[in-house]
Amino acid sequence: MFSGFTNAPLVRKLPSILFLTAGVFHVYHNFAFLSQATSGGNDFLSIETYAATDPYTANPLLRNMENNLTTRSTSIGEPKGYRVSVKDKIRSKHSALDEAWIKSISKMLGCPDVSDDGIISDDPNAYNYIPTIETWNALYRAYHATVDPNNEFLTATEYQNSWKVPIEVKYRRPEGRGVYAKEFIPKGTLVWSSTSRNTAIFESSHDRREFIKYLIEDPKTRHLACDAQMWFDVIRSPDKTFYICQTFDEAVLLNTVSGEKSHDQINIEPQSLSLSTDNPDYDENDCYGNDHYFTLRDIQAGEQFRIKY
Numbered sequence: 001m002f003s004g005f006t007n008a009p010l011v012r013k014l015p016s017i018l019f020l021t022a023g024v025f026h027v028y029h030n031f032a033f034l035s036q037a038t039s040g041g042n043d044f045l046s047i048e049t050y051a052a053t054d055p056y057t058a059n060p061l062l063r064n065m066e067n068n069l070t071t072r073s074t075s076i077g078e079p080k081g082y083r084v085s086v087k088d089k090i091r092s093k094h095s096a097l098d099e100a101w102i103k104s105i106s107k108m109l110g111c112p113d114v115s116d117d118g119i120i121s122d123d124p125n126a127y128n129y130i131p132t133i134e135t136w137n138a139l140y141r142a143y144h145a146t147v148d149p150n151n152e153f154l155t156a157t158e159y160q161n162s163w164k165v166p167i168e169v170k171y172r173r174p175e176g177r178g179v180y181a182k183e184f185i186p187k188g189t190l191v192w193s194s195t196s197r198n199t200a201i202f203e204s205s206h207d208r209r210e211f212i213k214y215l216i217e218d219p220k221t222r223h224l225a226c227d228a229q230m231w232f233d234v235i236r237s238p239d240k241t242f243y244i245c246q247t248f249d250e251a252v253l254l255n256t257v258s259g260e261k262s263h264d265q266i267n268i269e270p271q272s273l274s275l276s277t278d279n280p281d282y283d284e285n286d287c288y289g290n291d292h293y294f295t296l297r298d299i300q301a302g303e304q305f306r307i308k309y
């Protein structure tokens with residue numbers, strides 16, 4: 001009785017076992033490339049190797065995953081402007097695909113390790129440089145050079161100062177770079193606003209991949225590909241499609257609170273100005289709302305801004 005039941009599924013499982021073996025070999029293959037590419041120093045992977053090993057196009061397991069997620073993501077319905085939770089991210093087609101892709105690309109690039117608990121790489125130089133206007137401009141250039149003009153949401157071509165208060169960016173481990181108030185700010189103050197001028201939206205995984213590839217191609221921006229993977233958010237459009245949303249300014253450096261620390265440490269929060277079309281600040285092309293940060297309490301000079309995520 002058992003052999004009858006066990007053999008049939010095994011035969012049916014054979015194609016997936018072969019797929020899996022191919023996938024494991026593929027991953028091993030990538031790591032072999034990686035150790036070659038990095039053995040001479042701290043060089044990132046070359047663009048040729050990257051193109052040849054792009055796991056999205058090369059790995060059937062990822063393609064398969066995309067198909068599964070397409071079916072599963074249909075039942076999610078949330079109001080416009082809803083910021084997706086981690087659970088939803090896993091269920092969403094684009095973000096889950098991109099998370100898997102992003103993780104493997106990070107490995108291939110040799111990006112220093114990072115987790116939700118901070119920078120876990122032993123490298124003291126990991127993600128410690130303070131971005132300049134040129135850093136943000138490089139992201140603008142990469143976006144406009146790679147995203148199909150019909151899909152572009154980012155109207156500016158260079159850095160926009162969207163801060164309404166003076167800020168400073170500082171670095172400290174384990175959380176890395178963060179945004180600090182330079183002077184006292186009273187409760188209820190608007191500190192930062194997202195608009196279509198400073199916020200890029202990637203409508204498809206393809207657009208996102210081209211953007212990352214562009215960064216990798218130039219040795220001067222290669223390290224930014226690793227940063228960009230830490231600095232994106234997933235949003236849902238009014239038609240319930242999931243997009244990657246990425247602001248090209250210091251807002252991507254906002255940290256959260258960790259562990260058992262008091263809720264009081266979250267001192268700014270997003271409010272949805274864009275939900276009301278008669279609001280003068282309404283802009284349908286911002287990250288679909290929720291990206292206007294107000295202070296929840298008085299903030300002292302030198303205090304770090306912290307958001308919930």
Ligand SMILES: C[S@@+](CC[C@H](N)C(=O)[O-])C[C@H]1O[C@@H](n2cnc3c(N)ncnc32)[C@H](O)[C@@H]1O
Pocket residue numbers: 114115116117118119127174175176177178230231232252253254255256257258
């Ligand atoms: C959007 S980025 C914030 C900017 C980042 N600190 C940097 O240097 O680019 C999110 C990452 O910052 C780190 N992070 C944010 N809040 C943190 C906290 N409270 N404790 C430790 N790490 C934190 C985590 O590594 C997280 O993946």
